[in-house]
Amino acid sequence: METLEPILSKHPFFKGLDKAYLELVTGCAKNVRFDAGQFIFRQHEDADVFYIIRQGKVALELSPPGRAPVTLQTINEEEILGWAWLVPPYHWRCDAQALELTRAIAFDGKCLRNKCMEDHSLGFELLNRLLPVIGKRMEATQLQLMDVYGAKK
Amino acid sequence: MTNEPRIIERNALNRLLEVLVQEGYQIVGPTLGEGAIVYGPVQSSEDFPAGWTDEQEGGVYRLKKRADKALFGYVVGPHSWKKYLHPPERRLWTGQANGTDFELTPEPIESTRFAFFGVRSCELHAIEIQDRVFIHDDHVDEDYKARRENAFVVVVQCGQAGKTCFCVSMNTGPKAESGYDLALTEILDEGRHFFHAVAGSPKGAAILQQVEARAATSSDNAEAEETVQKASQQMGRTLDTAGVKELLQENAEHPRWDLVADRCLSCANCTMVCPTCFCSTVEDTTDLTGDHTERWQKWDSCFTMDFSYLHGGSVRASTKSRYRQWLTHKLSSWIDQFGSSGCVGCGRCVTWCPVGIDLTEEVRSIREDKLVPLSSKKEASNGNA
């Protein structure tokens, strides 16, 4: 477990985090891998984990009934996958599928959010880092909704 | 060239017109028509609106009888000389298909030599403003240039101003100081009726020489000067132009634009009567065989929805944005583009607005309640930093 701490301390997501908190976070982290095509999580399932992608590419998908799955966004190396673990009701909002062999660091979100309930400073630190991820994703969705490249006729 | 002022008696004015015709000019000037004083072909001085004047206010234009027989005893009508220099419709070229190929033939350059008779000082400035657009900018509109070079300009100085006039504010009148071929001042005094005439170009001097006239006395000169002076004191409107460029650009989100938009009908009248508005569109008309086509240039207005059409929608969809574009262009960005205001203070847009929107009032409102105080611009930005 100690081997992950130097990696995490350098990652932008944890930059500036208190050493004690970093140790706590590291305690909830482990290395995982997903094969190409493997689903990392599915919509509506409990969201009890989140990831930093170290290698590979993950697609966030929606599968509307009777229609082909649509990829909304791809998550690449160094990026954060998953925010629903800290936002009630803690359910995934879409599917996540590895597009290629993907290695990631997985964090026990359930454990972390319980810690956040006890220690609001930790809660603030993590929310403060996660909200920009959600904000960016929302902005991207707005841009996609505007369909700026679409041809109006 | 002699610059000595001459006096032409009223009954000798026709001689001036005859000389102009002899010199090959087609005279256009003020005539009665369309319930207004409009510019049209003039054969003799009898065609001028003798004894008529115009009463103007925001949204109001009325012809009225004068007590005298003045020929130019009015202010300005809905027309301006741009209809001759930059016509409302002009064919640019015709095209003929030839299998998969085609041939385009440009319209010949306009060769009519117009004599504009009765040009006001504000109108002369308006012509010079359009010169900057069509002749002195990056590209030259050869047709406009030819019309302009061919034109002979007879100014008739203003002897009165209207209630919508503000040329004094815009520094464009009422006295035309240069840029004309001939400048007349019409004087009616104790039963006398004559024109004080000054040549402003060798062309003008050559014409004046052929007209029966006597040298002006110093009292004639004084009387002519007094006539224009009187007009300058009758301005019905004023516009404070100090810092107006920045004022409008920095107040693009001023609530006043919403208020004026509630009244504005987007009818485009102001742009049609404005002597400097130059915007145009092109229309292609093709016959039923599809083999013969023509391209026409037509006056356009920034008040229409189509004007800013891009990829399925209008950039300026709201009336607010279109009025703001017009006024900001006229008084502000025109200065960036062409080095002068686009407004000459003729008041036509105020008079001919169906709901009497008054640009001088709009500017005043924004100035009195500006979002960004002009004088404290620096402090404000420092304060925010």
Add this chain to the structure above:
Amino acid sequence: MESVQRQNVMLPSPYRVHRVHRETEDTFTLELTGKDGAAPSEFIPGQFNMLYAFGIGEVPISISGRSESSGGWLQTIREVGTVTRALHRMKRGGVLGLRGPFGTGWPIEEAQGNDIVFMAGGIGLAPLRPALHVVQSKRDQFGEVVLLYGARTPESLLFEKERELWRAKFGVQVKVTVDAAGREWKRNVGVVTSLVERTSFDPDHTVAFICGPEVMMRFSVAELKQSGIPEDKIYISMERNMKCAVGFCGHCQFGPTFICKDGPVFRYDRIRRFLAVREI
């Protein structure tokens, strides 16, 4: 060209369609030479021509390059209206009318010795392509070269072969993303701005050229600024309704500028305040 233009700037000259390249379902490229097959004049990457379909009308289209084989101008066009539909129907050997080239271009000289970031959205890659050709021709005079390209769907992506060439042969960091895709698409999905942080360039020595829909350019400028590129090193290509292309018709006004002669390529800091005003 200049002397011919002086005669009558509103009169299109005949050009021959040397070839038609199909790019996507609604986008095509016309290769244009003089009627006699001669190569047309020089142009500055970023400039545009007014293309005239006989009896239909005229549209402004950016020059998207020069054909290596015929020397003709390339004009990449998306069918969106009556005139572009007529142009889409043009066949090899056909004749169309053309006025131009008009407007300002990408200041490539300014980027020499620096890194250079191209950001393209949709058909916006076309006006940037000739600038990329220049960079390609003297690649050693530039540092990092980045092309970030966003489009609506995988099917609407343009110039795939060239993008691959730039990546593989000319050391260009090419990153592509689409707004939405099916599962068969294994590459990036998301907005073009998300690509910025996945590339490497030195923000203190970078010039950026952006071309795409106005909304996309606003977001792209914001992202590039956040990455540290100063506003006066960012250039964007603007678009407005245009009839004459020479400053007579008034249609393309944007604040105090005319897109046709002061643009279409502007330095961002010079038009920032007008971009911030809605419906200007």
